[in-house]
Amino acid sequence: MKGEVGDDDLSRGEKELEQLTKAHIDQIDEALKRKEAELLEV
Structure with a gap:
């Protein structure tokens, strides 16, 4: 694919992918925290 x-485009794409991955991981972590708190209430 490098050919x-x-x-520059490859580097930019990798950075964008890392940012998207981090954003989704952060969303999942937040949802997990909320779910854990919800389960501890019961």
Whole structure:
């Protein structure tokens, strides 16, 4: 794939992917915290 895409584009894509992954992991962690708190109430 490196032959078809420039190094700058590849680097930018990797950074965007890392940001999206981190954002989704943060959302999952937050949902997990809420669910844990909900289960501890019972």
